[in-house]
Every structure is written in C-alpha cells, then in structure tokens.
Amino acid sequence: MRGGWVYIMSNRRNGTLYTGVTADIVRRAFDHRTGCVAGFTRRYRLNRLIWFEPHDEIVMAI
Template sequence: MKSPAIYILSNRPNGVLYIGVTSNLPNRIWQHRRGYLDGFSKQYRTHLLVYYEQFDDMHSAIAREKQLKHWKRTWKIELIERANPDWLDLYSSLF
C-alpha cells in the first residue's frame, strides 16, 4: 500500500481529529503511533486511524487533504461515520 493517501487520525471516537497526506500510509501511521512526528498529532495523541482514501497520484491526494481541512467538523465526522460507524482503528486493515 505505497500509493498516495489522505488519512484521518483521532484520539477516541468523536475526539480530536488530525488530517494528513502521505505516499506510504502504513509507515506514516506507524510513525505517528511511535511519536516520531512532532507537532499536533503527537501533542494530542491522535493514534487511531479512523479513515483513509487512496489516490493514483500525490497531486490528487494533496488536493483532497486541503479540501477536508477546510470542511466543518460535523462534515468530517459524517464522512468517518459513513465509512467507519464504530470508529474502529483501521491500521491493521492496511496489511
């Protein structure tokens, strides 16, 4: 799974949300979980992968990330709950 992707992390259901983009989703989530990435995600302990989308190219992934970052919180929660109503950690589904 080394295609460009956007992802949403949370610290708990309906908790703090973090949106990111990467070219290697399993590796990036592993980095977040280990605390290797300083900043917002580390500070708020957003380690649960609750949503992701894959893309054919990085340009499309970055455009989607920017779009989601401008969405209202309620829209982001609706997006997550349509795909993952129980807010399960999707990390293991990457393998």
C-alpha cells in the same frame, strides 16, 4: 508521479481529528502511533487511523 493517500487520525471517539496526506500510509500511521515525530499529532496523542483513501497521484490526494 507516485500515488498518495488521504487519511484521518483521531485520539478517541468524538475526539480531536487530524487530516493528512502521504505517499506511504503504513509508515505514516506507524509514525503517528509511536509518536516519534514532534508536532500536533504527538501533542494530542492522535494514534488511531480511522479513515484512509488511496489516489493514483499524490497531487490528487492533496
């Protein structure tokens, strides 16, 4: 199994938070920042990566 990342995105200080899990943190942060994927993060403009943590296995990240 591949490693994974747990991350938190926000739209501003004391704003809305979104917690996610991914295998590719760079691509996923880019997706959020550009708003190319429809959904919660685009609706609330969550484009700031404020925290991330690597895990050896994606199951542990989940």
